[in-house]
Amino acid sequence: MGVEYKDGISVIIPVYNGEKFIGRCLESLEAQDVKCNFEIIVVDNASTDGSRQVIEQFSELDTRIKYIMEPTKGVSAARNAGLDASCCSLVTFVDSDDYVSSDYLSTLLEYLDDAVDLVVSEAIDVDEDGSVRRLNKTSHVFDFALNESYSPLAPYGHSTAWGVLYRREIVEGIHFNSDYTVGEDTLFYYDALEKARLARHIPYRGYHYVIREASAVHDQTAERYVSDIRAWQAVEKAHSQSAMMTSIIDGFTVQRAARCYLSYYEACNCRTKSLIENLLKNSWLDGAVVSLRRRQLWTFRDIVRARLRLLIQ
Numbered sequence: 001m002g003v004e005y006k007d008g009i010s011v012i013i014p015v016y017n018g019e020k021f022i023g024r025c026l027e028s029l030e031a032q033d034v035k036c037n038f039e040i041i042v043v044d045n046a047s048t049d050g051s052r053q054v055i056e057q058f059s060e061l062d063t064r065i066k067y068i069m070e071p072t073k074g075v076s077a078a079r080n081a082g083l084d085a086s087c088c089s090l091v092t093f094v095d096s097d098d099y100v101s102s103d104y105l106s107t108l109l110e111y112l113d114d115a116v117d118l119v120v121s122e123a124i125d126v127d128e129d130g131s132v133r134r135l136n137k138t139s140h141v142f143d144f145a146l147n148e149s150y151s152p153l154a155p156y157g158h159s160t161a162w163g164v165l166y167r168r169e170i171v172e173g174i175h176f177n178s179d180y181t182v183g184e185d186t187l188f189y190y191d192a193l194e195k196a197r198l199a200r201h202i203p204y205r206g207y208h209y210v211i212r213e214a215s216a217v218h219d220q221t222a223e224r225y226v227s228d229i230r231a232w233q234a235v236e237k238a239h240s241q242s243a244m245m246t247s248i249i250d251g252f253t254v255q256r257a258a259r260c261y262l263s264y265y266e267a268c269n270c271r272t273k274s275l276i277e278n279l280l281k282n283s284w285l286d287g288a289v290v291s292l293r294r295r296q297l298w299t300f301r302d303i304v305r306a307r308l309r310l311l312i313q
Contacts, residue, residue, distance in 0.1 A: 007087075007089050008038045010082075011093075012082030013041065014045055014082065016096075019050040021128075026042070028099035042096075044078075045070050045077065046073050074178050090167060092105070092108065094207075107206055112200075121165075122204060142200070145198055146193045158201070166192055174192055184231065190238070
């Protein structure tokens with residue numbers, strides 16, 4: 001395995017108020033042992049803290065780092081700007097609060113061959129100080145494609161833009177959808193996977209996914225649950241060739257709807273209540289519940305049914 005790419009890898013990093021973490025992220029990329037050329041494109045998404053100053057300090061000392069200001073708010077706009085500015089034959093994404101091991105790029109490149117269009121790696125969940133929370137998850141290489149037997153719950157399952165090495169021709173014409181606050185990278189990944197001839201999942205954990213306590217509450221808002229559900233529904237609609245995938249995504253949406261409702265309905269404001277009511281009354285719910293019954297996931301079915309009866313009364 002392994003192919004030499006002389007024109008290298010474009011690493012795209014969206015940043016919004018990442019002053020505290022972007023330095024560690026850039027240092028981890030500067031330390032890469034990969035032999036090919038690579039560029040680091042940092043897209044500042046209208047930060048209001050000292051992110052720009054930190055990035056410019058790095059770029060002044062390292063010509064591989066390119067700084068871009070993207071005035072349109074949202075991580076999708078930032079990633080799209082990075083894609084438009086990139087010029088290498090391979091592309092990967094790293095979030096600004098995360099960081100990677102020194103052999104990250106070289107390992108992804110090692111598993112790329114002429115038949116493979118995507119290399120998908122795993123992650124280490126860490127606290128802000130680097131303490132390991134969880135190691136994910138497999139010990140084998142899996143070659144797979146988005147076909148009738150594909151399952152997002154299989155060992156090769158993946159749903160984020162980061163942790164993946166993409167051939168440029170695969171991501172040409174694909175952009176992150178700014179209509180989603182959560183799940184936009186899920187859509188991007190599956191759109192790329194559909195275009196790929198073959199993807200390779202590797203049991204390598206060189207991506208350090210930082211779990212930030214300061215953002216944990218924000219990440220659980222009802223609007224973000226709804227965006228996540230809408231994203232998975234869009235994936236299902238666009239890639240319905242897998243019956244197994246459709247069944248599993250139905251399960252995802254019911255679980256998220258139930259969790260969203262139970263956590264926030266009684267306590268939330270009128271706008272959020274209306275949002276959740278409309279979500280839970282959508283017609284896809286009945287089919288999703290039938291799917292869950294087949295898989296004997298009774299808990300979520302009963303929860304959603306009981307809550308729906310209360311809402312409809």
